[in-house]
Amino acid sequence: MSDFAIRLAAENDLEAIRDIYNYYVRTSTCTYQIELDTAEERRAWFRERSAKHPATVAEADGVVIGWAALSPWKSRCGYAWAAEASVYIHHAHHRRGLGKALLLDLIERAKAAGLHTIIGGxxxxxxxxxxxxxxxxFIPIGTFREVGRKFDRWLDVTYTQLLLKPEN
Ligand SMILES: CC(C)(COP(=O)(O)OP(=O)(O)OC[C@H]1O[C@@H](n2cnc3c(N)ncnc32)[C@H](O)[C@@H]1OP(=O)(O)O)[C@@H](O)C(=O)NCCC(=O)NCCS
Known part of the structure; x- marks a missing residue:
């Protein structure tokens, strides 16, 4: 799929971002959130975005069909060069190259912002x-056993990592 564009998210994308995400809150273990994301929570999330921790969208024909974001990995100052990536594609648009394009774009933004590593998982x-x-x-790092619970099941979490400047 090449007929889409990636850009920074704007405030008026938040409803579409929330709709894409809440589908997975309801149906999937790809997020361990159980209560639907509210408009106020999503606005608060958006206010925390920055050049280092951006939110981006993939848009086709004026419709947002995927989004991605970098968030702080941990809040302590020493972790300031590590960020965690999120990518969510509308469930009707999987396997068209959107997730790959959004994640590659995030990697470039992370490098430009001076981040050192991106945590996946x-x-x-x-x-x-x-x-x-x-x-x-991204290199698989390891798996935590049964740290999550959703849909009445214990869930394992696998982490991955991309070093942006392995020579440093
Ligand atoms: C994971 C997700 C973002 C992938 O996005 P996508 O646009 O469907 O993926 P792409 O078409 O860009 O795929 C790129 C590559 O990822 C891998 N991939 C993607 N989906 C896959 C699948 N279902 N099975 C195996 N490999 C897959 C493949 O290597 C693929 O390359 P290929 O198509 O040349 O084989 C999408 O499935 C999604 O939004 N899932 C729900 C939310 C989620 O899990 N987000 C991640 C949590 S942060």
Whole structure:
């Protein structure tokens, strides 16, 4: 799929971002959120975005069909050069190259912002997410056993990592 454009998210994208995300809150272990994301929570999330922790969208024909973001990995100052990536594609638009394009774009933005590493990861049953990360060079780091619970199941989480400047 090449008929889409990636740009920074704007405030009036938040409803579409929330709709894409809430589908997965309801149906999937790709997020461990259980209550639907509210408009106020999403606005608060948007206010925390910056050049270092951007939110981006993929848009086709004026419709947002995917989004991505970098968030702080941990809040302590010493972790300031590590960020965690999120990518969510509208469920009707999988396997068209959107996730790859959004994650590659995030990697470039992370480099430009001076970040050192991006943490990926997913519920271990989320093979699409982990395959996307590995396809873009993220290295599997390890799996925490049964740290999550959703849909009455204990869930393992597998983390991956991309070093942006391995020579440093
Ligand atoms: C994971 C997700 C972002 C992938 O996005 P996508 O646009 O469907 O993926 P792409 O078409 O860009 O795929 C790029 C590569 O990722 C891998 N991949 C993607 N989906 C896959 C799947 N279902 N099974 C195996 N590999 C997959 C493949 O290597 C693929 O390359 P290929 O198509 O040449 O084989 C998408 O499935 C999604 O939004 N899932 C729900 C949310 C989620 O899990 N987000 C990650 C949590 S942060």
């Amino acid at each position: 997913a519920s271990s049953d989320q093979s699409a997410s982990l395959a996307l990360q590995v396809a873009l060079g």
